[in-house]
Amino acid sequence: MPISYNGQSSTNAILGAAGSVTFAHDASTESNRALIVGLAIRTAASTGTSVTYAGVDMTRIAAANKGIVARNEMWYLYNPATGTNNVVANISGGTKIVAGAMSFYDVDTDTAPTATTASATSITPKISRTKTADDSYIVGTLAYRNSSTTYTIVSGTQTYSNSSSSSTAGANTQGRGMYNTAGVSGSSVLLSGTFSTSREWVHSATEIFAYNPPSVNQGHVIKAFK
């Protein structure tokens, strides 16, 4: 059963102290759901202390910084509450932040995801991951500094896109979500894009697998003949 992408939502905020960011997300009513939340944080010293969906704790699977100006965190939850509920991200200190969510269904929720990260200062943010199943998705989140720098995705499908806003572009952060359905098991799949100018960026990527229903024993019909 192939994975289906459900939808995205995101928000941005300027926190002048430790606090929380709340936004709504529709995680669908389909079966075998997966929710991925990305945090793009401008001040690397400020971290996500917890993220919940409908009050249920999510699990952090990636966190990485690029210097002190960009931080990316990725959190997940399998089978989140159905329908529209609040994502609440609690942050340890004041910062500019983008929080985004993307959800999928028909996902193998028995296999916990793992994530890899990459970071650099360049014009081409990218991360690659080797697929371990033909029908899996590579899902990524991206954080980068500066609100005026544009991002164009090259490899993958973009989901959420948001930017914190203040009068100084460089003091802000932008966040992106994305996924890539390409490739087969053993192939290296790329999530990549281009900036309008070189920036500090941090990428995370994980692999989610398709739900395969247990095979049904067809049985055999035995006819008895007299």
Added chain:
Amino acid sequence: MIELDSLSSSYGTSQIADLTHVCASGATCLIVCIGNTPPSDMESFSVSYEGEAMTFAGGASVDNQGDNTGVTTTVWYIGNPPVGTGTVSVSFNQECNFAIAATSYSGTSSANPIFKTRCGVGQNVKELPVQSFLKTGCLTIGVGTTDKLKSYVSELTQGQFEAYDVNPSGIDVRMQGIGAYSPFDMDPVEVNNSLTEVADWAILIYGIEAS
């Protein structure tokens, strides 16, 4: 014992806002809360009292759509404010709808009256998670702003200290503050804020230090 000296508030639409406030001779601090929409870069607007710059103690801002339709809430303080009638002057970085509340207190620390701040933002119906500033004699204030003329509800789990509701007619901004007193270290204070309708909101909870 922290006691409220006086409260004043104002609202309007402009880039510069002035609010007249009267501090009694025993006032040990003046705290100003500001809610405004469109949201402001909190690093780029300034607040003063009688010409003396006030200190930024915390803030939260949200602009979910990225189209200048969000809201900002900030809190500022000054210790040992001048006695008598004075003017709070706020300079925003753009024209906006604003609500301002100034509260002066006696019995607070004058050097660092706000010892802790937490904040939260969102775009929906929200209850702020329970906040507990456990400090003997402190006063916890919750203040929230929405960008629409929505019904904004605050509740306390302990005795209400003071409250204000700056709710202008015809202007899309509303700010409400409410406080609770914490008499003992192990006596948590909860300030619960919730909206009765979906709206952008930015909430601050801050603790005022006793002298």
